[in-house]
Structures are given as structure tokens and as C-alpha cells.
Amino acid sequence: MNSPSRRTGLLLVITGAIFWGVGGTVAQKLFQQYGIDVNWLVTTRLLIAGFLLLAVQFLLKDRAQVFGIWKNKRTAFQLVIFGLLGMLAVQYTYMASIKHGNAAVATLLQYLAPVMIILYLILRKQTVLTQRDLITVTLALGGCFFLLTNGSLSNLSVPAPAIIWGVLSGVALAFYTLNAIPLLAHYDSLVIVGWAMVIGGLALSLIHPPWQMDFTGVPLEAYLYLVFVILFGTMLAFWFYIESLQSLSPKETSLLGSLEPLAAVLTTVFWLHEPFGSFQWLGTACIIGMILLLALTKKSSSKQTLSNKKPLRVS
Template sequence: MNRGKGLFLVITGAIFWGIGGTVAKKLFQQYGIDVNWLVSTRLLIAGGLLLVIQLIGKDRSQVLTVWKNKRTAVQLIIFGLIGMLAVQYTYMASIKHGNAAVATLLQYLAPVIIIIYLILRKQATLTRQDIYTVSLALIGCFFLLTNASLSQLSVPTPAIIWGILSGLALAFYTLFAIPLLKKYDSLVIVGWAMIIGGFALSFIHPPWQMDFSHLTLEAYSYLVFVIIFGTMIAFWFYIKSLQSLSPKESSLLGSIEPLAAVLTTVFWLKEPFGVFQWVGTACIIGMILLLALNKNASSPKRQSQKKKETLYS
């Protein structure tokens, strides 16, 4: 696959994911779609489609062999419940109580949480790079959530709480997935994790228990977009892009996601956004770009520089 196609896939996937959150907010506001129903439905359908893609591919045996090892099976169930389901539910709950822009930006605090966790576990050292990213995240969140006014939060408290929980869940999701992804294809792991999460949430709100009488053709088109484009294709395109781009490049271009969420929230849903909230948005996007640029810098020269920059061990 040529480089141009890889660039197209990762950029398109990031845009779809960002817009998908905004479209979900539209479903919550205008059509009263239940968060539990939407999360369970999108996970089950998207997860099933990802496994179908794997079955069509060259290594279809992984779809079933992942369950033959007991330890791996337990890890996959934990990943599906505490990782995948938690990420999806907290993100959608934050959107429902606030908006897609703030929910997406708060979710992107996960890299900072991961840095802090690794430092506390003494699996990494604190560098100037870490200080810069943490500072950008904290300053960005302050302006984003308060609009530079401590007297009144510009975002509802439940949206902030769910958003922070979403960042924590994404951090767990990222760290816990590493040993699983070393053994099996990412489509298999994420596909099954989606199905596990969707199945578990089905006990709270079964997908088939839904009043579809009030839904219009427009509402159905929104549902299709969230499930197919905002979930399944967004992830699939990102994975496919890694065949011609480095993880560093894909991560960098993936930062278009929060930008897409912000722009569609402001210009499509007409959500008000203050000047200082734009400053906060710029800070958090800057944090993402800074982390992405440094994510896979593992050359000897860079390692030498990192040793010189180390402030804490």
C-alpha cells in the first residue's frame, strides 16, 4: 500500500471518529436516544464487523484460537469490560451531559495519565518533555472548563466527571492491551472486546428493546454513521494506515480527531465556545502533537538527548 493511501486512511479515520461523537450528541439531544442502548448497539455491530473483516483476511484462525488459552481469555474479558466498555460508555456519557468537543479533549488526557502512571511505577523517568505535556494539559483543561472564570464552570459537572473517567479508562485500555496485541491481531482483540462490552451492557439495556417509532430517516442515517463510520471504519482505517505509515506518523495525524469534534460541535450543533476555551483547545491539541512527535523517537541520538534531559529517576 502506497504512502498516499496510508495518509488518506488515517486522516479520514480520525475525522470520522471526531465527527461520530458530535453526531451521537445530536442523537441524544434531538431524538432522546438512550446512552446505554447506543453504546451496546454500536459495540456489538462494530465488533462483529471487525471480526468479519478478520475472517475474510489471511489469518482467520485467530478469531477462535484467542479463546483457547485460559489466561488470554481472562485478559480479553477484563479488557472488554474495564477497557473497551468503560472507554465507550464514559465517553458517550460525557457527550450526553456536555458536548463532543469537551468529551473528546478530556479523553485525550489519557497520555498524561499514562506518563504519570509509568513514572510512579518507576518504569519511566520524568523529562522536560513530560513537564511540557502535563503543563499544556492542565492549562488547557483550566481554560476549556472554566473559560478563565472560576465563578462558574462553562461545562456541566457530570460532563467533566465522565470526561475525566473516560481519560482514565482510555489509559487503562492502552496499557492493558499491550500484551494481548503482542500475541494476536488487533482486529481480533478489539473486535472481541467490543462484543464482550456490548454483550455485558445488553443486560442493562438490550439492543432490541428500543422504540423506533419516533425515529426519522435522518435519525437512522445518524445511527449508521456513528456505528459504521464513527466506530468500525474509523478504527479499521487507522489500523490499515499502519501498513504504510509509522506509528508515530499515524498518531500525529490521529490528533485531527479532537479538532474535528470541536469544529463540528461549534459550527454544526451551534454550541457556544468562548475565546479562552479556544485557547484551552489549542493547548490540549498542542499536547497531543507534542506527544505524538516524541512517541517513537528511539534513535541512539534521541536516547542520548533524553538521558541528558532526565530530571527524575
């Protein structure tokens, strides 16, 4: 039987992944039903969740890292770049894709990032093309084709802006993942992600001040949804995911983290009643299969992966 700590780890990672997936669907409802501005939600989500994650690090873990990360100029510069071109970019493109389309498609397109990383490393000659890579790329491309066209070559089943933002989200996540490696070698992921969120939120605040949002006519239930997206879909989801690593391996958490796109698809279809054709389900299965393949065959010794580190999540 599983030990209590292992059962706790399984519960945490499953809950965190579901929170991430459902959080995207709730954001879609906020955009499309209540007219919440994407810029405002991204800014507010980053700032509040970022400060909360730093508070967790300060109160429960190594508090010296919270401000110690700024003492080294090189590390501080890397963190700022990571916050702007990694965290802010991936959060904004993901939310924009949801606004123009739906949470299911946005989440699945974002999960193309591993394929983009594989192709990048092959082009840079930092790795060689393997049979597993070919299968991964085939599943990703086939999944995207079915997901976006529903099997028809004559038209798209998803709005073009949603596809563009979704692909950009995958690119941003690929950059985010690769750019995090040197930071993870020296600091806890709560510190890195917490500060990256704060940096991204502050930068976007200069362009779209969050206090200028007009909440006239916004009902109480919309505020509850906002709390869910910020607290459960961001802060608690990430915290639970990191805490699960105390009793689970990175491979196990990555594998169970694939529940995120599944949760996004199911809640989008059955809660928001978004139309989803049979070929789109096939595309979803291909992309989730790709995620599972990567999680099951990840090599812990690879220099190009984060399997020896605490994984970063962004959704």
C-alpha cells in the same frame, strides 16, 4: 513525490480520524435532539462494530486468530477483562460525557489519557520525570482549565456531569492502553478490539437489552445518523486507521490521528452551534499541542508505549 501506497495510507488515516471526531458530534445530536438512549447506542455500537471488525479479520487477514485467541485460558481471561474494564468502560464514559455536555469537550478530556499514563508510570517508578513530561502535563492542565472554565474562576462553562464522565473516560482510556500491551504482543489489533467490543456489548445487553429501545416517533434522518456512528464513526474509522499502518509508521498515524479532537471541536461549534469561548479555543489548542508533542517525541524503544505495535483506538 509520495508513492501511491503512501498517499493511500495518508488518506485512510486522515479519513479515519475525521470519522472518529465527527462520529462523536453525531452521537451528541442523537442524544440531545432525538432522545436516543446512551445505553442503547453504546450496546448497539459495540456489538455491530465488533462483529464487523471480526468479519474483516476473518475474510481479509489471518482468520485463525479470530477463534484462536480463546484457546489460551490466560489470554482469554485478559481479553474479557480488557473488554469489560477497558473497551466498555471507555465507550460508556465517553458517550455519557457527550450526552451531558458536548462531543468537543468529551473528546478533549479523553485525550488526557497520555498524561494519566505518564503520571502512573512515574508513581510506579517505571519511568522518570523528564522536561517533555513537565511540558506535556502543563499543557494538559492549562488546556483543561481554559476549556472547562473559559478563563473564569467563578463558574464552569461545562456541566459538572460532563466533566466527571469525561475525566473517567480519560482514566478508562489510560487503563485500556496499558492493558492492551500483552495482548498486542500476540494478536492483531482487529481481533483484540473486535472481541473486546463484542464482550462489552454483550455485557451491557444483560443490563440494557438493545431490543427494548422504543423507536416510536424517531425520524428517518435519525436512523441515518445511527448508521454513521456505528459504521463510519466506529467500524470504518478503526479499520482505516489500522490499514494506514501498511504504508505509514505508528508515529505518523498517531500524529495524524490528532485530527480527531479537531474534527470534534469544529463540527460541534459550526454544525451544532455550541457556544465556545475564546479561552476554550485556547484550551483546545493546548490539548492538541500536547497530543502533537507526544506524537512527535514518542520513543519507539520505550517499553511503556505501543509505538512498536499497531495502535488501538476507541473513540
